Amino acid sequence: MILLSIRNLSKTFSSAGEPVHVLRGVDLDLRAGERVALTGESGSGKSTLLHLIAGLDAADGGSIRLEDVEVTKLSDAGRAELRRDRIGLVFQQFNLIPSLSVADNLAFQARIAGRHDAAWSEELAERLGLGGLLKRYPEQLSGGQQQRVAIGRALATKPSLLLADEPTGNLDEDTAEDVLALTRDLVARTGCGFLMVTHSLHLAGTLDRHLTLHAGRIA
Numbered sequence: 001m002i003l004l005s006i007r008n009l010s011k012t013f014s015s016a017g018e019p020v021h022v023l024r025g026v027d028l029d030l031r032a033g034e035r036v037a038l039t040g041e042s043g044s045g046k047s048t049l050l051h052l053i054a055g056l057d058a059a060d061g062g063s064i065r066l067e068d069v070e071v072t073k074l075s076d077a078g079r080a081e082l083r084r085d086r087i088g089l090v091f092q093q094f095n096l097i098p099s100l101s102v103a104d105n106l107a108f109q110a111r112i113a114g115r116h117d118a119a120w121s122e123e124l125a126e127r128l129g130l131g132g133l134l135k136r137y138p139e140q141l142s143g144g145q146q147q148r149v150a151i152g153r154a155l156a157t158k159p160s161l162l163l164a165d166e167p168t169g170n171l172d173e174d175t176a177e178d179v180l181a182l183t184r185d186l187v188a189r190t191g192c193g194f195l196m197v198t199h200s201l202h203l204a205g206t207l208d209r210h211l212t213l214h215a216g217r218i219a
């Protein structure tokens with residue numbers, strides 16, 4: 001089953017009055033349960049593509065379809081709803097809430113979405129090796145532990161699609177491998193799709209498929 005289908009997607013920014021054509025006709029299909037890596041030079045538009053899929057920004061042309069939703073036809077409010085209900089987001093900066101415990105950070109997004117499931121949160125915490133850390137605060141965690149919380153938080157809502165923008169960029173090589181291995185397993189467990197931007201060709205090679213963005217298209 002095709003989960004995400006992108007056709008002829010374009011996005012242009014203007015920089016000092018000059019148009020910068022970042023995406024020039026991106027085509028991409030991702031199946032449910034599929035785990036795909038996206039690489040490309042710095043500035044090639046990887047983050048822009050993820051932002052458009054997540055509805056954080058609007059495309060100029062083309063279409064993005066996630067399950068039965070035409071993301072490119074949604075209003076700003078519709079895109080926010082889509083993000084809340086169907087998409088999990090993980091960034092290089094872990095973006096945890098410093099004043100909340102690990103347990104509350106894990107549950108934060110799911111509570112906002114009105115779909116907190118205590119049993120699932122508990123399972124996520126166990127699978128991510130966070131069971132003994134639930135009462136701690138983000139500043140008391142290592143980088144790898146913080147990113148595991150961020151991944152758990154994103155998956156706690158049971159999203160259809162997990163999007164990660166260089167999620168291991170702030171981690172050392174061994175920690176990056178561990179975090180990604182846990183993420184791969186969890187994605188398989190939930191059956192959601194996974195699209196990860198990474199600089200690491202090695203990590204990209206551990207997913208089901210590896211795509212490269214070049215000159216505004218998937219090469």
Ligand code: ADP
Nearest residue numbers: 013014022040041042043044045046047048049
């Ligand atoms: P990557 O993630 O592959 O490094 P980005 O998607 O962040 O690349 O950026 C692609 C290009 O688009 C860059 O030239 C960047 O400067 C430009 N860009 C990204 N976001 C904006 C924006 N909001 N306004 C203007 N230019 C932008």
Ligand code: MG
Nearest residue numbers: 046047048165
């Ligand atoms: Mg980027």
